[in-house]
Amino acid sequence: MTKSALTRRQLFKTSILAGATGAFMGPWTHNRVYAASSDKPIKIGITSDASGQYANSGASDRRGMAMAIAEFNEKGGVLGRKIESVHIDTETTPATGSRVAERMITREEAGFLVGAVSSGVANAISQVAQKYGVIYCNTNSSSPTESGKNCHRVKFVWDGNGTNFAMAAVKNAVEKFGNNWMLLTNDYVWGHNTAAATRKLLEQYGGSVSEEILVPQGTRDFSSALLKIQQGKPDVVAAAIGGDDQKSMRQQVAQLGMGSSPAWINNQQDWPDVYGLPLENLFGVFGTTWYYKLDLPGVTEFVQRYQAMYPETNMRVPGNVFYNGYMATRNLLAAIERAGTTNNIAVIKQLEGHKMPAAERMQHHDAYIDPVTHQVQQSIYLATKNAKPADDDDMFEILNNSAPGDVMDAGAQDECKLESYDDTPTFDA
Amino acid sequence: MMQLAPHLLNGLTLGLLFALIALGFMLIVGVMEVINLAHGSLFALGAYFALAIIGADAVAGTTFGDWWLSLPLTLRFVLATAVAPVLAGLVGMILELCLRPTYGKAPLYGLLLTFGAALVMEELIRLGWGTGEQNLPVPQAINGAMLIGGLIFSKYKLFAALFASLAILVVWLFLEKTPYGAIIKAGAHDSEMVRALGYDLSKLRLLVFGFGAGLAGLAGVTMVPIWGLRPHVGVDVVIPAFLIIVLGGVGSFWGAVIAAILVGLSIGITGAYASAWSIMSIYILLIVVVGFRARGLFGKKSALEN
Numbered sequence: 001m002t003k004s005a006l007t008r009r010q011l012f013k014t015s016i017l018a019g020a021t022g023a024f025m026g027p028w029t030h031n032r033v034y035a036a037s038s039d040k041p042i043k044i045g046i047t048s049d050a051s052g053q054y055a056n057s058g059a060s061d062r063r064g065m066a067m068a069i070a071e072f073n074e075k076g077g078v079l080g081r082k083i084e085s086v087h088i089d090t091e092t093t094p095a096t097g098s099r100v101a102e103r104m105i106t107r108e109e110a111g112f113l114v115g116a117v118s119s120g121v122a123n124a125i126s127q128v129a130q131k132y133g134v135i136y137c138n139t140n141s142s143s144p145t146e147s148g149k150n151c152h153r154v155k156f157v158w159d160g161n162g163t164n165f166a167m168a169a170v171k172n173a174v175e176k177f178g179n180n181w182m183l184l185t186n187d188y189v190w191g192h193n194t195a196a197a198t199r200k201l202l203e204q205y206g207g208s209v210s211e212e213i214l215v216p217q218g219t220r221d222f223s224s225a226l227l228k229i230q231q232g233k234p235d236v237v238a239a240a241i242g243g244d245d246q247k248s249m250r251q252q253v254a255q256l257g258m259g260s261s262p263a264w265i266n267n268q269q270d271w272p273d274v275y276g277l278p279l280e281n282l283f284g285v286f287g288t289t290w291y292y293k294l295d296l297p298g299v300t301e302f303v304q305r306y307q308a309m310y311p312e313t314n315m316r317v318p319g320n321v322f323y324n325g326y327m328a329t330r331n332l333l334a335a336i337e338r339a340g341t342t343n344n345i346a347v348i349k350q351l352e353g354h355k356m357p358a359a360e361r362m363q364h365h366d367a368y369i370d371p372v373t374h375q376v377q378q379s380i381y382l383a384t385k386n387a388k389p390a391d392d393d394d395m396f397e398i399l400n401n402s403a404p405g406d407v408m409d410a411g412a413q414d415e416c417k418l419e420s421y422d423d424t425p426t427f428d429a
Numbered sequence: 430m431m432q433l434a435p436h437l438l439n440g441l442t443l444g445l446l447f448a449l450i451a452l453g454f455m456l457i458v459g460v461m462e463v464i465n466l467a468h469g470s471l472f473a474l475g476a477y478f479a480l481a482i483i484g485a486d487a488v489a490g491t492t493f494g495d496w497w498l499s500l501p502l503t504l505r506f507v508l509a510t511a512v513a514p515v516l517a518g519l520v521g522m523i524l525e526l527c528l529r530p531t532y533g534k535a536p537l538y539g540l541l542l543t544f545g546a547a548l549v550m551e552e553l554i555r556l557g558w559g560t561g562e563q564n565l566p567v568p569q570a571i572n573g574a575m576l577i578g579g580l581i582f583s584k585y586k587l588f589a590a591l592f593a594s595l596a597i598l599v600v601w602l603f604l605e606k607t608p609y610g611a612i613i614k615a616g617a618h619d620s621e622m623v624r625a626l627g628y629d630l631s632k633l634r635l636l637v638f639g640f641g642a643g644l645a646g647l648a649g650v651t652m653v654p655i656w657g658l659r660p661h662v663g664v665d666v667v668i669p670a671f672l673i674i675v676l677g678g679v680g681s682f683w684g685a686v687i688a689a690i691l692v693g694l695s696i697g698i699t700g701a702y703a704s705a706w707s708i709m710s711i712y713i714l715l716i717v718v719v720g721f722r723a724r725g726l727f728g729k730k731s732a733l734e735n
Contacts, residue, residue: 052664214704224707230580252583255584256582274562313559
């Protein structure tokens with residue numbers, strides 16, 4: 001007769017232990033409730049890059065979040081609770097993003113996560129956030145997949161995406177500059193998706209892509225690519241190059257005097273990537289979601305608040321990255337206030353479909369959070385370098401603006417499959 | 430072939446610039462057997478010192494500052510190119526003094542210390558010059574574009590490649606033709622014997638580290654008008670420099686130069702035909718070379734291999 005591996009005594013002990021653990025922790029969907037109490041600050045985990053390719057943009061993103069948090073705290077917080085934040089560097093690396101998100105949720109007890117510039121990092125963070133049901137605001141990463149196939153119930157995307165910017169730019173550029181295009185694409189998720197969106201639209205408007213040059217992330221020498229462009233003689237180069245790579249590219253294109261011929265379409269131009277550079281580095285047409293000299297009510301006061309809060313920073317005026325960080329955080333906190341609770345599902349429901357008047361967002365058109373994709377549908381601006389700047393900071397000339405409906409990413413709506421509320425863990429932060 | 434020729438020229442210029450980047454790193458590893466992970470930060474520091482000298486940051490708004498800025502950019506650029514590497518070299522010397530307690534211990538101590546120093550220097554740069562992108566201006570005479578075979582090339586890049594060639598030659602002459610170079614090489618070969626002959630080994634190490642750091646600073650001044658200038662620009666330097674000296678054979682001067690040119694050509698040629706592989710190609714090159722010849726192209730045979 002064989003002896004049983006588990007004795008009656010062991011079984012009894014194990015049952016007691018499991019029961020005690022269960023009684024304390026409760027089923028998973030409620031086990032973080034014990035951490036919440038009415039006098040405890042609401043904790044926001046800031047998941048932005050402080051090193052790597054997007055370190056500078058990450059700093060700008062954080063300043064935006066901090067200003068929104070400071071404004072709410074001045075008013076007494078949200079639901080009578082102060083707002084606290086904790087930041088951990090995501091290092092512009094997806095693996096670090098996952099690790100940081102996990103730590104933010106399980107050890108720092110952050111109830112909400114905010115921040116991203118790199119789409120790869122944002123995707124990694126959002127997978128962890130969804131696992132725990134923690135609302136995550138992707139502030140500044142703009143790959144179409146973020147609100148498409150990589151969308152999540154807990155994730156809200158605040159930047160315009162590559163398709164939005166391509167829709168604003170491609171038709172005009174085909175008509176104005178010609179239909180023979182080359183694509184210069186950063187070899188990672190944002191670059192590929194943005195290039196795919198550009199290619200699709202280009203074909204729709206009668207243009208064609210003669211060649212796509214893939215540029216690995218971390219490229220500092222663009223000579224090979226620029227020689228290939230010269231050899232290919234395209235009418236237009238559509239560049240989806242981001243971060244430090246883009247800065248190096250701009251420097252080298254400007255040195256060669258290739259900024260005006262061929263025509264350049266740079267999908268989106270983040271303000272921290274060009275701030276302080278010579279104007280000749282700012283060639284071509286590019287997209288943005290906001291500019292500090294938009295002639296709209298509230299913009300001047302917003303800039304003044306920024307300057308009062310950050311008198312020491314080298315960046316004297318806020319840009320699109322700061323703006324997105326600020327808007328995301330402010331709207332998240334406002335959603336908690338409207339929900340009257342920090343329960344994640346209640347806050348998600350407040351954010352889904354939420355309408356934001358143009359005046360409130362300091363843009364030309366009303367915006368809203370698409371309930372299907374969780375992406376903010378907003379005004380998209382096309383800009384170029386300002387030939388007659390009013391001062392050193394006045395680098396952009398805004399060429400036009402598009403209403404959200406004109407630049408909507410329909411593909412994302414088809415691809416996004418949000419998890420159900422039931423499949424999303426629920427808790428009170 | 431006509432399509433490939435400009436890419437070969439581009440690869441060659443890039444290789445010479447990589448050689449300049451690797452030179453200081455090679456010197457410190459070869460002589461002191463310290464893998465200096467702060468090499469990239471010294472590279473960045475050299476560039477920021479040059480920026481401060483050209484823009485007269487410290488004396489802006491004073492009479493001297495105004496007078497300085499009224500001087501031609503060419504003169505300020507030349508002075509910056511001469512002085513900034515010296516300042517980077519002095520920082521390198523301070524780092525060497527900090528490194529002394531690690532000598533004779535496991536290499537990990539030196540690695541950790543230089544890694545920590547790199548982080549400190551990067552943060553100091555952020556504090557001193559801010560986090561944003563900066564622009565190191567270059568004189569008009571070497572700025573802009575020129576046509577070669579109907580294609581546009583950057584004048585500055587060609588100038589930088591020529592300058593790198595000159596710097597390589599000067600360093601080689603210094604190491605081969607001067608008594609100081611002979612002592613440095615002897616120190617790399619057998620430091621105990623050098624000490625026994627009455628040379629101050631501590632001073633030698635201090636000078637070598639300063640010289641290597643100065644070369645890193647010089648590479649920084651030369652490269653940032655092409656790459657752009659930001660506090661973490663040095664991060665882009667350490668891995669290529671390390672790869673080049675392993676490829677060329679640790680301690681081999683010409684090994685490092687030839688390896689750098691091979692790396693440049695590899696990037697240039699793959700950039701023409703399979704651009705997505707341009708960075709990967711240099712790692713493949715390393716694997717192939719080290720796979721067949723573990724000591725690198727020109728590395729000396731180990732006693733264990735006899």
